[in-house]
Amino acid sequence: MKVGDRHYRTIWPTSDGRAIEIIDQRWLPHEFRVVPLSTVDEVATAIRDMWVRGAPLIGVTAAYGVAIAMLGDPSDAALDSTWDYLHETRPTAINLRWALDDMRNLLRPLPPAERADAAFARAAEIAEEDVELNRSIGRHGLTIIRQIAASKPEGEPVRILTHCNAGWLATVDYGTATAPIYLALEEGIPVHVYVDETRPRNQGAQLTAWEMVGQEVPHTLVVDNAGGHLMQHGLIDMVIVGTDRTTRNGDVCNKIGTYLKALAARDNGVPFYVALPSPTIDWTVGDGVAEIPIEERSSDEVSLVWGRTADGKVMQVRISPDATEAANPAFDVTPARLVTGLITERGIAEASETGLRGLFPR
Numbered sequence: 001m002k003v004g005d006r007h008y009r010t011i012w013p014t015s016d017g018r019a020i021e022i023i024d025q026r027w028l029p030h031e032f033r034v035v036p037l038s039t040v041d042e043v044a045t046a047i048r049d050m051w052v053r054g055a056p057l058i059g060v061t062a063a064y065g066v067a068i069a070m071l072g073d074p075s076d077a078a079l080d081s082t083w084d085y086l087h088e089t090r091p092t093a094i095n096l097r098w099a100l101d102d103m104r105n106l107l108r109p110l111p112p113a114e115r116a117d118a119a120f121a122r123a124a125e126i127a128e129e130d131v132e133l134n135r136s137i138g139r140h141g142l143t144i145i146r147q148i149a150a151s152k153p154e155g156e157p158v159r160i161l162t163h164c165n166a167g168w169l170a171t172v173d174y175g176t177a178t179a180p181i182y183l184a185l186e187e188g189i190p191v192h193v194y195v196d197e198t199r200p201r202n203q204g205a206q207l208t209a210w211e212m213v214g215q216e217v218p219h220t221l222v223v224d225n226a227g228g229h230l231m232q233h234g235l236i237d238m239v240i241v242g243t244d245r246t247t248r249n250g251d252v253c254n255k256i257g258t259y260l261k262a263l264a265a266r267d268n269g270v271p272f273y274v275a276l277p278s279p280t281i282d283w284t285v286g287d288g289v290a291e292i293p294i295e296e297r298s299s300d301e302v303s304l305v306w307g308r309t310a311d312g313k314v315m316q317v318r319i320s321p322d323a324t325e326a327a328n329p330a331f332d333v334t335p336a337r338l339v340t341g342l343i344t345e346r347g348i349a350e351a352s353e354t355g356l357r358g359l360f361p362r
């Protein structure tokens with residue numbers, strides 16, 4: 001998307017085709033940093049420490065990580081050890097396993113000498129596919145925004161609450177939850193986005209808000225705990241979020257706090273939509289609450305926050321006593337019964353196995 005007067009994606013191959021460059025999202029919104037990743041260790045660190053994050057982007061980054069590994073050692077053993085090494089970086093987003101499986105299934109039958117080139121080509125394809133999937137999600141999600149806009153007085157904005165960052169920064173481009181918003185704006189439909197700050201890492205305040213400014217989307221930052229109040233007072237027309245893994249029956253795993261927004265939405269009759277590309281569906285899982293592994297991240301993410309001082313220094317500060325331990329489950333699972341619809345690249349499905357299989361037959 002636009003960054004100033006230039007178009008960027010979140011990830012791209014270097015001109016020599018032997019490494020990648022990424023936007024290091026840890027420094028946004030205060031600094032825009034592009035960094036190279038030229039070894040598997042660097043790719044693993046970038047995923048684990050969230051230089052890049054967001055289920056689809058994690059998958060694409062891992063795909064390029066396999067390609068970089070094949071440059072050094074294209075053996076079967078290296079292919080398997082790279083799969084294991086990158087798979088361990090983050091446990092919840094299913095796109096990581098999906099992309100690693102896709103790459104290994106492609107490369108295994110090939111002669112080792114052909115694997116690096118084939119891997120870079122496939123990783124680039126997965127990146128392009130992500131952009132197209134998101135454009136399709138945008139087109140289908142736009143129908144919902146159009147319907148809501150038609151029910152409101154002329155010119156009144158469709159008020160959309162979103163949680164965490166499921167924007168272009170969570171994907172290669174366009175985003176999932178933000179794709180319908182960007183298309184609505186292009187079509188001239190007035191929208192106003194309420195951005196959950198999304199503790200503990202503040203991906204909403206730091207990433208989604210930065211996206212909204214960059215794409216000139218009217219928006220308001222709110223604390224995570226304000227969503228229910230806004231819905232109670234009729235100030236939200238719809239909620240749209242992304243997901244890191246959605247089960248075959250429509251249970252939605254997403255950033256911690258999503259479940260609470262879904263409960264508030266249900267209690268106030270606000271439609272709650274989830275935008276997802278099909279690689280985010282885990283067909284092997286039925287009960288999301290029981291079966292999806294929830295990443296437990298460092299307590300420092302709760303106890304320390306990043307910010308910019310008045311004189312422009314970007315730094316972390318502690319907000320709780322040194323002696324206080326913090327729990328930090330990074331995701332939660334919203335049961336399908338609280339989901340109004342799943343916006344996929346093939347259309348909007350009921351949050352059920354029947355609904356998903358209607359769009360994605362076996």
Ligand SMILES: CSC[C@H]1O[C@H](OP(=O)(O)O)[C@H](O)[C@@H]1O
Binds near residue numbers: 053056165167244256
């Ligand atoms: C389009 S996937 C976005 C999804 O990923 C985020 O998690 P994280 O930033 O920890 O990778 C969050 O759950 C978003 O909804």
